[in-house]
Structure formats: C-alpha cells, structure tokens
Amino acid sequence: MTTAPAAPVIARTNGPLDDALKQLADAVGLLNYDEGLHHLLAKPRREMAVSIPLRRDNGTIEVLSGYRVQHNFSRGPAKGGLRFSPDVSLDEVRALAMWMTWKCALLDVPYGGAKGGVTIDPARYSSNELSRVTRRYTNEILPIIGPDVDIPAPDIGTDEQTMAWIMDAYSANVGYTVPAVVTGKPVSLGGSLGRPSATSRGVVHVALAALSYRGIAASDATAAVQGFGKVGAGSAQFLAEAGVRVVAVSDQYGAVHNEFGLDMPSLHAYVSNTGTVSGFAGADPIDPNELLTLDVDLLVPAAVESVIDATNAHRIQATIVVEGANGPTTADADEILRERGILVVPDILANAGGVIVSYFEWVQGNQAYWWTADEVDQRLASRMKQGWTSVLDMAIRRDLTLREAATVTAVSRVADAHLTRGLYP
Numbered sequence: 001m002t003t004a005p006a007a008p009v010i011a012r013t014n015g016p017l018d019d020a021l022k023q024l025a026d027a028v029g030l031l032n033y034d035e036g037l038h039h040l041l042a043k044p045r046r047e048m049a050v051s052i053p054l055r056r057d058n059g060t061i062e063v064l065s066g067y068r069v070q071h072n073f074s075r076g077p078a079k080g081g082l083r084f085s086p087d088v089s090l091d092e093v094r095a096l097a098m099w100m101t102w103k104c105a106l107l108d109v110p111y112g113g114a115k116g117g118v119t120i121d122p123a124r125y126s127s128n129e130l131s132r133v134t135r136r137y138t139n140e141i142l143p144i145i146g147p148d149v150d151i152p153a154p155d156i157g158t159d160e161q162t163m164a165w166i167m168d169a170y171s172a173n174v175g176y177t178v179p180a181v182v183t184g185k186p187v188s189l190g191g192s193l194g195r196p197s198a199t200s201r202g203v204v205h206v207a208l209a210a211l212s213y214r215g216i217a218a219s220d221a222t223a224a225v226q227g228f229g230k231v232g233a234g235s236a237q238f239l240a241e242a243g244v245r246v247v248a249v250s251d252q253y254g255a256v257h258n259e260f261g262l263d264m265p266s267l268h269a270y271v272s273n274t275g276t277v278s279g280f281a282g283a284d285p286i287d288p289n290e291l292l293t294l295d296v297d298l299l300v301p302a303a304v305e306s307v308i309d310a311t312n313a314h315r316i317q318a319t320i321v322v323e324g325a326n327g328p329t330t331a332d333a334d335e336i337l338r339e340r341g342i343l344v345v346p347d348i349l350a351n352a353g354g355v356i357v358s359y360f361e362w363v364q365g366n367q368a369y370w371w372t373a374d375e376v377d378q379r380l381a382s383r384m385k386q387g388w389t390s391v392l393d394m395a396i397r398r399d400l401t402l403r404e405a406a407t408v409t410a411v412s413r414v415a416d417a418h419l420t421r422g423l424y425p
C-alpha cells in the first residue's frame with residue numbers, strides 16, 4: 001500500500017452539473033428549441049450506480065460506489081473516460097457525460113457521450129487493490145458497455161493499465177478477447193500510438209492558435225499550467241517545445257514558479273504526491289491557488305472542475321484560458337471572464353484530442369494498416385485546427401463566446417440526429 005498523501009490545498013466548489021445544464025440552456029436559447037427538445041438533451045439516456053465490495057490487502061472489507069452515465073447515443077456508441085477520485089459523485093459523472101456528448105459532436109467523432117467514476121482515492125490503494133476494484137466495477141457495468149455500446153477510456157486517476165484490466169474482465173465474461181471495449185489501452189493490447197499524449201497535443205494546438213489569434217507570438221508568450229497529470233504535464237512540455245515560457249505548474253499538493261521559465265528537460269524528475277512539486281531546478285514553491293491568478297498570457301487549467309469561480313475570476317490576469325480539464329470554469333466565472341475580455345477556449349474543444357485519438361484507436365482495430373505516431377499526430381492536428389477554425393468563425397459571425405459557439409454547434413448536431421432518426425417523443 002502507498003503512503004497516504006498530504007491533504008490537498010486547493011478548495012473546490014461543487015456544481016459541475018449546474019454549469020453543464022446552464023451551458024445547455026444557453027445553447028438551447030440561442031437555437032430557439034422548444035422545451036421538449038431541451039428536456040431530451042438535458043436528461044441522460046441511461047445511468048447505472050453500483051456498489052463495489054473490495055477486500056483490502058490487510059483483509060478488511062470496504063464497499064465503494066461506482067457510476068456509469070450514458071448521456072446520449074444518438075450519433076453513435078456512448079464514449080467517455082473512467083475517473084477514480086474521492087470527489088466522484090453521480091452528479092459530477094452526469095456533467096462529465098454531457099460534456100462528452102458535446103465534445104464528440106463538436107469534433108464530429110461518431111460517438112455519443114458517457115462517463116464513469118468510482119469514489120476512491122487511488123493514491124491510497126495498492127495496484128492489486130485497484131485491479132480488483134476495476135474488475136469488479138467492470139463486472140457490475142458489463143450489461144451496458146461493449147465495443148458498439150459504450151467504450152470507456154482513461155480520465156483522472158486511471159490509465160492504460162486500468163484499461164487493460166477492463167478489457168481483460170470484459171473479455172473473460174464474454175468468452176473471447178474484445179480489445180475495442182476500451183480505448184487508451186497499452187499499445188501491446190491494440191492501443192494507438194500517440195494516445196497518451198493526444199489530449200495534451202490537442203490542448204497545445206488550440207492554445208497556439210488562440211495566441212496567434214490574439215496577436216501573441218509563441219516565443220513572446222508565458223503560460224501557467226494547473227494539474228500535472230496526463231493532460232497537464234504534456235501540455236506544459238509541448239508548450240515549452242513550441243517556444244512558450246511555462247513559468248508555473250502545480251499538482252494537487254503544491255506549485256512551482258520560475259519567471260524565466262521552468263526547466264522542462266527536468267520534467268521527468270517530477271515526483272507527485274510528496275506534498276511538494278519537485279524536480280524543477282531553480283523554481284520556487286508558490287501557493288497553488290496563486291497559480292491561477294499569475295500575470296501570464298496563457299492559463300491552462302488541466303486538473304479538476306470549478307477551479308475558476310466567482311471568487312477568483314476577477315483576479316485572473318491571463319489573456320487566454322485554454323480548458324485542458326473538463327469544466328474548470330463555473331458559469332458565474334465564465335460570465336466574469338467574458339466581461340473582462342478574457343478569451344476562454346472551452347473544454348469541449350480544447351481537450352478533445354484524447355477522444356479523437358480514441359476514435360482512431362477504435363477504428364484501427366479493424367484495419368490492416370495502423371497509423372504511425374507521426375500520422376496520428378498529423379491527423380489529430382488537422383482535426384483540432386479544423387475544430388478551432390469552425391468555432392472561431394461561428395463566434396465571430398454570430399457575436400458569441402467560443403463556448404457558446406462550440407456548444408451551439410454540438411447541441412444542434414445532436415438534436416439533428418435525434419430528429420432525423422425520429423427519436424423525438
């Protein structure tokens with residue numbers, strides 16, 4: 001068993017579901033949809049809540065809570081990550097599932113939206129315990145997942161290994177090997193090259209486009225990145241490779257700052273869950289809450305929901321916020337940032353790189369030829385740039401924020417699918 005980490009220092013507000021519903025209501029208003037269609041788009045199509053009994057390595061028994069919410073599958077199988085975090089609740093998973101629907105529709109990936117979660121702090125459990133939790137969770141949600149039904153992928157607290165366990169548990173149950181039941185699995189089991197870095201690369205593609213739109217050269221730009229996991233660490237690294245001066249990064253327990261730019265080659269020396277962020281030569285520790293309000297050109301929240309809220313939105317100094325995380329900006333804060341002229345590149349566009357390459361992985365399973373890492377990166381870049389251009393064009397044409405333009409585009413595609421299929425009640 002791993003050592004218990006120190007208590008997190010960043011406070012979170014609740015209410016991602018309220019934020020997701022508010023964004024949908026705004027889009028429905030702009031699209032002039034009736035109440036019935038609004039209701040259809042707001043309500044998840046299917047939800048499952050499960051209990052997960054776990055015998056711990058020390059012999060004691062715990063019963064954990066798990067969820068899988070399929071918000072929509074009008075455009076294809078449900079799709080979305082599985083989160084292991086102590087903050088997981090049914091409402092959080094509902095919000096995340098809805099955002100997956102809009103993300104897939106916006107980037108024209110032929111999936112609906114889903115999300116799963118287990119209320120657990122993975123840092124406090126051994127790998128064997130996490131394997132048992134994942135396998136039992138998979139067995140419980142087995143009736144509603146499958147390669148053409150709902151396809152999980154990594155999210156907070158889960159990774160390639162978690163996907164391998166899901167694939168194994170699912171395959172053992174059905175009696176044959178089903179790689180396409182998950183994406184984000186190891187390459188040795190049919191995973192795609194470039195999937196681990198896809199979300200971060202996508203974040204950086206749109207971040208560079210947003211900097212250019214605001215007339216800021218990458219080589220003159222500074223950035224701060226909150227969260228140093230699968231999305232945040234890669235974002236910091238790829239921004240630095242593009243010439244951006246990354247002056248601060250943080251994780252759940254600490255943050256470091258260097259006004260001359262963090263020494264990214266030492267990035268891999270970084271150690272998480274130690275109570276401090278380490279491994280950055282010449283960097284000073286700062287309060288992680290301060291990272292969000294640093295005077296930088298670009299802020300990339302890449303950790304959890306609701307970190308930019310009404311209490312700190314007035315103090316954000318960045319010119320551009322690129323949402324690497326899902327739901328990092330509350331609805332109240334969004335309004336404040338809009339009034340202050342801060343450009344917010346919304347999550348459903350900014351962090352779509354992961355699900356785009358998940359789709360490549362899912363499709364490649366049936367192909368004779370598998371794309372090289374360079375081919376994956378090129379295809380990803382082209383879809384992200386296309387997504388950025390179409391959202392920006394619509395925002396300018398209709399005088400909308402980027403979030404409104406993105407949500408309106410996505411919601412109208414999902415509504416069209418419902419109406420064309422004749423699912424409208």
Ligand SMILES: NC(=O)c1ccc[n+]([C@@H]2O[C@H](COP(=O)([O-])OP(=O)(O)OC[C@H]3O[C@@H](n4cnc5c(N)ncnc54)[C@H](OP(=O)(O)O)[C@@H]3O)[C@@H](O)[C@H]2O)c1
Pocket residue numbers: 008010011012154155156157158199226227228229230231232250251252253272273302303304305324325326327351352354355
């Ligand atoms: N993975 C994907 O493919 C993907 C794709 C699209 C969007 N996303 C979204 O991106 C975000 C991050 O996901 P991830 O996959 O990078 O997860 P991850 O690998 O588990 O990393 C999460 C990071 O956030 C930090 N963190 C957690 N709680 C925090 C808090 N309260 N304040 C500040 N930092 C905190 C963690 O710190 P510790 O290391 O100290 O725990 C860790 O550095 C989530 O919103 C996720 O939904 C992920």
Ligand SMILES: N[C@@H](CCC(=O)O)C(=O)O
Pocket residue numbers: 079080081082103151152153154155183184326351352354355356358
């Ligand atoms: N969890 C990721 C990836 C989803 C996927 O690849 O299915 C997201 O929020 O977009």
